[in-house]
Amino acid sequence: MFKKLRRIANPTVVEQRTVELIGTPVTYTLKRTSRRRSIGLRVDDRGLTVNVPLHSSEKWLHSVLQERAGWVVEKLATWQAKKPVQQQWVDGEAILFRGETFTLYIVPSLFDTPPQIHDNRLIVHASRIDNPATIAEIVEQWYRREAMKLFTECVEHFAPLMNVIPREIKLSAARTQWGSCTTSGTVRLNWQLIKMPLYLIDYVVVHELAHLVEMNHSAAFWRVVGEVCQDYMKMRGELRKWSPSTE
Ligand SMILES: [Zn+2]
The missing domain is CATH 3.30.2010.10 (Metalloproteases ("zincins"), catalytic domain)
Structure with missing residues (x-):
């Protein structure tokens, strides 16, 4: 008899990766979750996050990233420009x-x-x-x-x-x-x-x-x-x- 496999509810696997987009290396957070059916990209103050279905192929991920490369690079630049200047608290600042x-x-x-x-x-x-x-x-x-x-x-x-x-x-x-x-x-x-x-x-x-x-x-x-x-x-x-x- 086979033991029934216990399913973990909505597992999420997170990893940090780097990909080259239009000649620029971009570090991103890859989140694999069973809740998803499609690949979703999000850019915010924490950078690029890619949400993918749990068992999606590398090829699919790669093609989506390259397809959206222009959008990602542009969004990242916008966020970068918005980042406040870090105050150093020194004379003349x-x-x-x-x-x-x-x-x-x-x-x-x-x-x-x-x-x-x-x-x-x-x-x-x-x-x-x-x-x-x-x-x-x-x-x-x-x-x-x-x-x-x-x-x-x-x-x-x-x-x-x-x-x-x-x-x-x-x-x-x-x-x-x-x-x-x-x-x-x-x-x-x-x-x-x-x-x-x-x-x-x-x-x-x-x-x-x-x-x-x-x-x-x-x-x-x-x-x-x-x-x-x-x-x-x-x-x-x-x-x-x-x-x-x-x-
Ligand atoms: Zn309000």
């Missing part, structure tokens, strides 16, 4: 604040003091000037304080115009979201928005406040947004050029 670029100017000091803007400089007095982590902490704390101040002003400006009463405003550090809103009225805004021009911050605030009227992205929701922000389509497009960086 560019610092973004409310859509403007300032030069980080680090001054040795006995105490750490909150940064100050002077002309096109962001002046930071720090006790440990050679420690990027210290500079990062000083500037990020300042970013968060400024963010909270500005976001509160924006909410206080737009909420009465939109006839909504948010319960509280909180700062978030979400990796992929600029803002969110709960049914109980908590509006969360990503502190990194403070790096953007005011009109984009306004748009995100209006967007989240509109969720207090419509908890979805329906036509009715966009009408609420459009009443106070006529250019919302343009803003959405511009916002896509920015991406919340990981901390």
Whole structure:
């Protein structure tokens, strides 16, 4: 008698591979799963992921990859361009604040003091000037304080115009979201928005406040947004050029 083979529900086999696409070596994640019947390609901030049926042939995989090579390379380039510049927290570096670029100017000091803007400089007095982590902490704390101040002003400006009463405003550090809103009225805004021009911050605030009227992205929701922000389509497009960086 044969023992009945026990089937594992939806097994997924994952491996890292490299393939040459239009002369460029591309590393990708290959996921084999019994749930799939066709080959699916996805490109996002983590790179290329190829989802294939559990027992698909190498030949099939190869032909799909070559067929979609142009699309993959183009998508990867778009994501690459969106990647935030890794801040080094060193003297002379560019610092973004409310859509403007300032030069980080680090001054040795006995105490750490909150940064100050002077002309096109962001002046930071720090006790440990050679420690990027210290500079990062000083500037990020300042970013968060400024963010909270500005976001509160924006909410206080737009909420009465939109006839909504948010319960509280909180700062978030979400990796992929600029803002969110709960049914109980908590509006969360990503502190990194403070790096953007005011009109984009306004748009995100209006967007989240509109969720207090419509908890979805329906036509009715966009009408609420459009009443106070006529250019919302343009803003959405511009916002896509920015991406919340990981901390
Ligand atoms: Zn939304």
